[in-house]
Amino acid sequence: MPGSSRQSQLKRRQTRLISTYPRALFCFFTSMSLCCSQQSAHAQSAPVAANSIQADTQKQENSSNPDLPIPPRSTASPELLQSLKTFKPQSLPAEPQSNHSQNATLSMSPIKLGALIQVATLAPMRLDATHNQPITLKGALDYALRNNLPIKIARESMVYQKAQLYSQFADFLPSFATGYTLTHSDIYPSKKSNSNVYVDRVSAPVFAGGNDFYTALVQYYRQKGWQYTYTASINDALLDVYQRYTNLSLNHALLRIRAKSVEVSTLQLGQVNTQFKAGTGTRFAIMQSRTQLANDKQALLAQQIATRQSALLLAYSLNLPLTSNLIPVDEYITEQHLISEKISVDELLNTAIANRPELRQYELFRLAAARNVQVAASNLYPTAGFSLAYSHANTDVNKPASAASAPGNSTINSALAATGSTSVANTATSTTTTTSTSSTGTTTSSTSTAGAGVFGGLFNTLQTAVSTSWSLPNMGMNSVANIVGARALSRQSVLQANQELMLVSEGVRVAYLTALAAREQIDNTAYGVDSSSEALRLANLRLQSGMGTNLELIQAQRDYITSLSSQAQAIISSNLAQAQLLHDLGVISIESLTNGYTP
Numbered sequence: 001m002p003g004s005s006r007q008s009q010l011k012r013r014q015t016r017l018i019s020t021y022p023r024a025l026f027c028f029f030t031s032m033s034l035c036c037s038q039q040s041a042h043a044q045s046a047p048v049a050a051n052s053i054q055a056d057t058q059k060q061e062n063s064s065n066p067d068l069p070i071p072p073r074s075t076a077s078p079e080l081l082q083s084l085k086t087f088k089p090q091s092l093p094a095e096p097q098s099n100h101s102q103n104a105t106l107s108m109s110p111i112k113l114g115a116l117i118q119v120a121t122l123a124p125m126r127l128d129a130t131h132n133q134p135i136t137l138k139g140a141l142d143y144a145l146r147n148n149l150p151i152k153i154a155r156e157s158m159v160y161q162k163a164q165l166y167s168q169f170a171d172f173l174p175s176f177a178t179g180y181t182l183t184h185s186d187i188y189p190s191k192k193s194n195s196n197v198y199v200d201r202v203s204a205p206v207f208a209g210g211n212d213f214y215t216a217l218v219q220y221y222r223q224k225g226w227q228y229t230y231t232a233s234i235n236d237a238l239l240d241v242y243q244r245y246t247n248l249s250l251n252h253a254l255l256r257i258r259a260k261s262v263e264v265s266t267l268q269l270g271q272v273n274t275q276f277k278a279g280t281g282t283r284f285a286i287m288q289s290r291t292q293l294a295n296d297k298q299a300l301l302a303q304q305i306a307t308r309q310s311a312l313l314l315a316y317s318l319n320l321p322l323t324s325n326l327i328p329v330d331e332y333i334t335e336q337h338l339i340s341e342k343i344s345v346d347e348l349l350n351t352a353i354a355n356r357p358e359l360r361q362y363e364l365f366r367l368a369a370a371r372n373v374q375v376a377a378s379n380l381y382p383t384a385g386f387s388l389a390y391s392h393a394n395t396d397v398n399k400p401a402s403a404a405s406a407p408g409n410s411t412i413n414s415a416l417a418a419t420g421s422t423s424v425a426n427t428a429t430s431t432t433t434t435t436s437t438s439s440t441g442t443t444t445s446s447t448s449t450a451g452a453g454v455f456g457g458l459f460n461t462l463q464t465a466v467s468t469s470w471s472l473p474n475m476g477m478n479s480v481a482n483i484v485g486a487r488a489l490s491r492q493s494v495l496q497a498n499q500e501l502m503l504v505s506e507g508v509r510v511a512y513l514t515a516l517a518a519r520e521q522i523d524n525t526a527y528g529v530d531s532s533s534e535a536l537r538l539a540n541l542r543l544q545s546g547m548g549t550n551l552e553l554i555q556a557q558r559d560y561i562t563s564l565s566s567q568a569q570a571i572i573s574s575n576l577a578q579a580q581l582l583h584d585l586g587v588i589s590i591e592s593l594t595n596g597y598t599p
Contacts, residue, residue, distance in 0.1 A: 129325035154233035168216035174204035209381030225364035338578040355586030369493035376482035382470035511581040518574035
């Protein structure tokens, strides 16, 4: 019929207009058609539009088909005219409110894996691991304090320095020496001598130019400095364990995301295959889905290796067997509030100066280097000492039987206590006068040089001595050069202490700015997650309704996985930045890393 054909042509024309106009005009045409369809029976044969638009439409149709009759004009209803007067474009959606406490947590529990893939059964993760071992953050930190190798090495170094300090203090104690000597002498031509000499000697330095005192003081400062070195090693170890545990948690979260991506890509490939069998899909869509699945599997494999490597690094820091696969027990990734944002930079700098162990360490090393100047100058001073010696000497002189018996008068000199020498019985010769009586009754007297041990008798001797000496080897020039070198090292230690102070100040400021930036990054990535999630939902709906393509869905899926990974990395970066700030302040501990730091 002519009326029905004209009506169908008008409908097709309206459809083409609607597809080219924005959403606001589409609503306008729809409401206008509904109003016109309710007026008269004449409007049922042709939809009535606004006068100007209907005239333009009829002119175009008449120019293309002059046989069509021109329908009579009709006026719009008052309701339609009123709606046109009050028509306003739709306003933009409101900016979403930024809820940092909600954005700072990325729960892994909604990412449930189906029967296709299970993280615990992934083969590459078990290539070198024999068993899985769950671990918590507090458990890892406690274990590190007891078993971390750098902490143990620093502890042994501190014990060594303490032993060296006790060794220097021992120089103030007196020295004790004892000796016992048995001597047999054959005095030619006709005598034999046996001597027994026992000597006890005690000596103490009175003044050594200050060498003992300043050396002990240097070692005291050095030992105190190594105590702060041990504290710094503990801080470094705690930060290292926290960083590696946090990275392990991040890699496990990314592993779950990658595993879920593989599962979704597998299901999507099955759906595309079903559409192709039903005649609604294309071969190119299948190729795209297969490529996406292959890329997701490769990304999953790379993430498995990264997760295993992070577990190895944490096991190394904890001094655990590397065959164990450490798994964090946390089901979610959340931002930890380790330090208050209300603390100013000046307060942070004051806290770092008061608590940073490296500053105390370099200050004590500076004092030790300054005292080394006095140690180098001590060789230019005289020395004095005191000694006390006791000697017991017993000497027997035997004559052969053929010789005439005559008593021998002898004397013995005990050991010189001041020099530490033994008795005369141990010396080569001594000059004495002996008197002997021959067998014929005549008495002869002679003066001769007697051998060692010829003086018989028993002697006990106690000697006390005070000694002083002053020596300048090489005219003291070696000592002068050592003094100049010690002063240079002292100035160098002052510069190193100032440099460490600048490094601490710089580290605190950088860590503070990094923590602020990382916190803001969490909210920015949360916007990306919401946007990509909505894009993925719309791409899925468009594909199901036939208006979208498989490529759009794949790209939306990639964007969503990337945004989830970015949010997880932003949360971890914020935690790491706060932990680094605690370390730079010198207040890092198990308590502050788990419950936060309160000034």
